[in-house]
Amino acid sequence: MENAVLVVAAAIVDDLATPGALLAARRSRPEHLVGRWEFPGGKVDAGETPEEALHREIREELGVRVELGREIVGPDAGSWIITDRHVMRLWYARVVDGQPAPLVEHDALRWLSSDDLWDVPWLDGDVRIVEDIQPDLAAGSDASASSAPQDETV
Numbered sequence: 001m002e003n004a005v006l007v008v009a010a011a012i013v014d015d016l017a018t019p020g021a022l023l024a025a026r027r028s029r030p031e032h033l034v035g036r037w038e039f040p041g042g043k044v045d046a047g048e049t050p051e052e053a054l055h056r057e058i059r060e061e062l063g064v065r066v067e068l069g070r071e072i073v074g075p076d077a078g079s080w081i082i083t084d085r086h087v088m089r090l091w092y093a094r095v096v097d098g099q100p101a102p103l104v105e106h107d108a109l110r111w112l113s114s115d116d117l118w119d120v121p122w123l124d125g126d127v128r129i130v131e132d133i134q135p136d137l138a139a140g141s142d143a144s145a146s147s148a149p150q151d152e153t154v
């Protein structure tokens with residue numbers, strides 16, 4: 001897609017090696033996205049690398065610091081076309097400092113295991129990404145069922 005705006009986002013998981021839970025965020029704005037769930041992140045500003053933009057967005061939106069794991073490579077020249085105007089790259093990430101909170105753009109956060117991944121209405125563009133991630137989470141749930149964070153709205 002030419003002239004698409006690049007969005008970067010994080011699939012924040014409890015453990016990078018054996019992920020058992022994924023942090024989903026519910027949009028509180030703009031109007032047409034309200035109530036839908038997504039991967040926290042946002043647009044890359046001029047002069048930023050995608051990774052720099054991602055660390056900035058996660059700090060602004062959730063108030064935490066993360067370490068990045070592997071990129072979740074998409075089928076659209078390595079990225080994911082998420083709307084008719086946006087293309088997204090996303091990385092697995094783990095919180096290394098702070099407690100995630102829905103500070104701006106979101107009004108709820110939820111840790112989802114493989115079993116309840118589809119309990120929330122994901123943004124349309126995210127559905128195939130969540131499908132792609134689900135097998136990784138299923139494997140991690142088996143390995144770390146007892147240590148995964150509780151599934152609760154924060």
Ligand SMILES: Nc1nc2c([nH]c(=O)n2[C@H]2C[C@H](O)[C@@H](COP(=O)(O)OP(=O)(O)OP(=O)(O)O)O2)c(=O)[nH]1
Pocket residue numbers: 007008009033037038039040041042043044082083086105123124125126
């Ligand atoms: N952050 C994010 N945006 C997504 C996802 N899926 C999806 O379709 N989008 C869309 C929603 C928006 O139209 C666009 C990203 O815009 P945004 O509002 O998050 O970007 P931003 O924080 O930089 O916003 P702003 O400064 O322009 O207000 O991509 C997702 O999983 N995460």
